[in-house]
Amino acid sequence: MEKRQIVECNFVFSLWKNPILFLDYGQLQDEYFLTEEGKFYYNIGKELFKSKFVKFDEVALSTYFVGKDSIKLTYDTYGGYSTVREILSIVEPDNIEGYFDNMIKGKIIKDLLNVGIDVDLDRADKMSVDELYEHYDKILSTLFMSNPSNFELEDISISDNDINFLNEGNDMGIQFHEYSPRMNYHSLGFPKGELSMVAGFVNQGKSTFTVSNILYPIAKRGEMVGMIANEQTIIKIKTLLLSMVMFREMKEYSLPRRTLRKGNFTSTQLEILAKAKDKYNSILANNFKFIKMYDYNPTKLRKAVRLLASLGCELILYDVLKIDTSSNSANNPAWMELINTSKDLMQMCSKLNIAGLITMQLDQNRNDRRVLTNELITGAKGVNEVLSESWMIRILRKDEYTGQPHDCKAYTFKYDDKGKILKGSDKKPIKEYLELKEDEAFMVAFHTKSRSDEVGTQIIFKSILDFATYQEIGYCSIVESQPQQYKKKEG
Known part of the structure; x- marks a missing residue:
């Protein structure tokens, strides 16, 4: 003693x-x-x-x-x-x-x-x-692991229970369709026991987008989600979620994020916030767990994931997986840490039967690319191998708006009265092109890896940044153009 x-x-x-x-x-x-x-x-x-x-x-x-x-x-x-x-x-x-x-x-x-x-x-x-x-x-x-009960010889024949299991949709991933029905459709949700990713360049909104369109609807539905953050603070996340609650659940548009951050509320605003607080707590407080990780190491990350899983979290986000250049050396290159961490997370997802999700930064030196692909991840091959689903997002550029030189050709499909997609004489779905207004902001999500669907799909969202909200509006068809610095000089 x-x-x-x-x-x-x-x-x-x-x-x-x-x-x-x-x-x-x-x-x-x-x-x-x-x-x-x-x-x-x-x-x-x-x-x-x-x-x-x-x-x-x-x-x-x-x-x-x-x-x-x-x-x-x-x-x-x-x-x-x-x-x-x-x-x-x-x-x-x-x-x-x-x-x-x-x-x-x-x-x-x-x-x-x-x-x-x-x-x-x-x-x-x-x-x-x-x-x-x-x-x-x-x-x-x-x-x-040395206990023989950890493996079992399984019967490969199909039983009625197997059919019932599939019929009940149990092989689907965790659904997040409320605000991203197309994105959810192409992913079949985020599968349990596997690791998925949302990636983007610096300051493109990947964390906000992931919380808004993936974590929020899952928690709102009553399923528990967890977030491990090495950049975002708890008050930042609370403010984001509060903005979403007011916009989506209360149709209250008088308190955008900037107003919340500035403070000095009027009596009317305080009344609105009191109602928003109650609404927030009723739909999110018990279903959204948050851990702030001030400095990364594998042991701390494993502890955090296990803690959230033990609390009942079915989907856990690690925000943000990125290279630590301070630890770079010839014997231990920093990109190896990305690969090892992603593999470690994937194995934990499998053992704990949770859906894992990471956000990740893309190679900033290549942010002139229009079409985002897996080669933009530093150490891409190793990280990409462990992923089940991968989406990459970026802000739509002004020269990609309707009628501009690199028009993204945003569109949706035409539907009949029963919600079925209409097809033309060529048996292809009939497209209905959308007009993207110059005074509005948009986000594009590129589907770069999937074990459930073809890759290459591009989905466009209207960005309502004042309320940390992204409204899925359709598809688009962005094509890669030669970067300006590589174009041959004329004459």
Whole structure:
């Protein structure tokens, strides 16, 4: 216990010495502390920080203890400010991550012992939290994988149960057709046990599009979705979803995203937001789980995916899978990390029977391409191999609007009264061309890989950016043109 006191002392008083660290470490519950002293000083520090104290000196503490006689008595019993001063002179806040890792590791070891798992304390003491997790994860995985019950000789004959299984649509992926019926049709949804992708260039709206047209309708329908984000913050996602709720569910158009971000709401706007909050919570709060991942490593990603799967998430989005150029080296090229991460995610989807979805950045050096294809992914071959469905999106360019030099020829099909596509004398579906107005914005989605349909389909959406909404309006036929820098000079 003496060693545990030192561990918690180092962690807690690093926070006291640099209170701004409470922004990162200020959400711990009492159960993380195994000593009364650690718990006591941590909670005082947290209260001081909430009270806007930026320096925990003797004056700040004297102010805090006013009217808190019992807490002050315990504080004096522990040695008062002389104890605080002595410890603050020793600890180094720059080592906070190491202190925190040691503290969490101690709790994990205690929890393992409490559930009856033997722990080699000397060996565990030399491990980090992630190494400890990997160690026991490997042991459990090896035990279960070596168990003969993990494979079974199956009967290849067709039974009535098989027909019923197919008849009930159980082989379909998770459906997201409400706002993207064509996109969902060509994908047959996103299949469980497999990994799919939405990719795009930087600042083209891939994250917003994926949340709006895929995660939102699934969660609204009552199925649970999860999102692991390394760029987006929780307040950004909440604001996006709130905009969608007001636009789609309430037909409320007076509070676009910019207005929400600026704040200073009027009484009328606050009334609208109160109704929107209730609507939001009733359809999304229980079905949308969010994890912010501040720094990537494979172990943390596996933990996050397993946590979301254990909560009941049927589709999990990892936003954004991209190259970390800082880790690039001759022996370990950064693009290999993309391939390994995508393979790792695919294997987890298979084991956990969840639908996996990633967003990914395309090669920015090739953003002059009109038609998006798999070759635009850095390390494309390895990543593409593990994908079930792949869509790539970009903003429609002005010279691709109706009547412009590279007109995308947006169209939909003509239907009869029963909703069946009409065909001409040549037996081909009759197209009805759409006019794309110059004052409106559009998004194009290219179907680049599928295990359910032919690839090459291009679907066009009207972008209503004020409310993070994309309305699917039809198909288009963009063709590749020679980039300007490669055109031969005339004369």
